[in-house]
Amino acid sequence: MRAKPLSTIGLDADDTLWQNEQFYRLTEARFASLLADYAEKEHLTERLLEAERRNLQLYGFGIKGFTLSMIETAIEVTEGRAPAHVIRQILDAGREMLNHPVETLPHVPETLERLAGSYRLVLITKGDLFDQERKLAQSGLSEFFDAVEIVSNKDIATYERIFARHGDGPDHAMMVGNSLKSDIIPAIAAGSWGIYIPHDLTWSFEHAVEPVDAPRFKRLERISGVVEFVKIVNGEW
Missing domain, CATH: 1.10.150.240 (Putative phosphatase; domain 2)
Incomplete structure (x- = not known):
């Protein structure tokens, strides 16, 4: 069987799923x-x-x-x-x-619940291993993910490797996050969709220019919009 246009969704953690x-x-x-x-x-x-x-x-x-x-x-x-x-x-x-207690962002649990089962969900996050594992456990969101990848850096090779390991390759994957530099631009360069969800506070190191001309770039104002957008990508609407 041919893979669906979109079968795997990667999600950033800090300031995408919870406050950081x-x-x-x-x-x-x-x-x-x-x-x-x-x-x-x-x-x-x-x-x-x-x-x-x-x-x-x-x-x-x-x-x-x-x-x-x-x-x-x-x-x-x-x-x-x-x-x-x-x-x-x-x-x-x-x-x-x-x-510090984990504070999940609005609409996150219900969005993951709607996506889980229909798509492979992969948490892709940078940071200290123990701290990221702690936050995921405290968030109550771990049940929604098929895989968790805590990496030292997010670059093109990272997304190629992860989406090949946990999905049908970058062409059939989407990365959702608040960092243009780490979540969006390298994921698009790897062949994936890059779904940018801005956060009010983003570390200056993660700033970059929005790749508005990239065919697989999409800006959404809230994570709940991912549910409808993936259906459009897969031709379900």
């Missing part, structure tokens, strides 16, 4: 207040972003790398004089992020 970036922003504000005597907030934010970018190859994506980057930035802006109590509070902030 808002906790980073709150912790950044807390970090800035801790070091207010040493640098202005805007300068601290810039230095922290530089440290995060610099450390991605070492620590990868996630809260642990973010916490280490905050400590590194604190040491740099204080010229090695960061008080021990400041370092301790940064570590406390990181632990609080790792223990």
